[in-house]
Amino acid sequence: MILVRRAIYSKVPRPKKKTSKISQCSPDRQQRLLSHFAALNLLRSSKVELILVRHARPEHIETSDGSPADPPLAEIGRQQAAAVARWLSEEKIDYLYSSPMRRARQTAMPLEELCGLVANVREEISEFDRDSSAYVPMEVLKEINRPAWERFASGKMSESFHSLTVWFSGVVTALEEIVEQHGGQRVAVVCHGGVINAYLAHCLNFDSDAFMKFDVDYSSVTRVLASSRGHRSVRTVNETTHFRGSPHLSIRD
Numbered sequence: 001m002i003l004v005r006r007a008i009y010s011k012v013p014r015p016k017k018k019t020s021k022i023s024q025c026s027p028d029r030q031q032r033l034l035s036h037f038a039a040l041n042l043l044r045s046s047k048v049e050l051i052l053v054r055h056a057r058p059e060h061i062e063t064s065d066g067s068p069a070d071p072p073l074a075e076i077g078r079q080q081a082a083a084v085a086r087w088l089s090e091e092k093i094d095y096l097y098s099s100p101m102r103r104a105r106q107t108a109m110p111l112e113e114l115c116g117l118v119a120n121v122r123e124e125i126s127e128f129d130r131d132s133s134a135y136v137p138m139e140v141l142k143e144i145n146r147p148a149w150e151r152f153a154s155g156k157m158s159e160s161f162h163s164l165t166v167w168f169s170g171v172v173t174a175l176e177e178i179v180e181q182h183g184g185q186r187v188a189v190v191c192h193g194g195v196i197n198a199y200l201a202h203c204l205n206f207d208s209d210a211f212m213k214f215d216v217d218y219s220s221v222t223r224v225l226a227s228s229r230g231h232r233s234v235r236t237v238n239e240t241t242h243f244r245g246s247p248h249l250s251i252r253d
Helices: 027-044 075-088 102-115 138-144 146-154 164-181 193-204
Strands: 047-054 095-098 186-191 221-227 232-239
Touching: 047 075, 047 102, 047 164, 047 193, 075 102, 075 221, 095 102, 102 186, 164 186, 164 193, 193 221, 193 232
Parallel strands: 047 186, 095 186
Antiparallel strands: 047 221, 221 232
């Protein structure tokens, strides 16, 4: 598991202490005031924990008529989706989003059931290959077309994949809108390896034309803390704790 931490420091002058009048109030009044101020402080400094979940392992599909492949999950992918859902259901997920692509929607379904949520589908967090007539899992691509796999691994992607510049901008805009709408909440987003890498590139100021910097496994979890002041802190990348005890689920790429 890759861990990435980004700290942001700033020097803020300390305000002069003022004599509090709260102590002069009745105990009940003090409690109400303290609760009120605590809520205000939470709102002012609220952070969103964005949990980015890569979809589980899909089928290898190529269409003969040129229509989008949009594959469903393979059997092992359904097991992976169930595993990550059981793990995340132990946390308090406030809201759930999903890409409309079948592999993402099917990964989100166990989370919907266990967390009692209905995923909000966002078109903008579809993968860059959404119109492709073939979906080849990376571990298969590595075996059958090594040069193509190396291009993906190095981040040198072809512009034939849904105009990457437009796609990248759409991904970042959509995820920033989600952050804006959910101050102080924990939000899970079931999406794709490219989407996760695009947002990490945005948070860490990487070049958008070579953004595939991180390996994110099927059904892995990546966490970003986003403050209302615009600070973005990457907490973890590629968490796969839910695979412990089930090594057969840990398929790379």
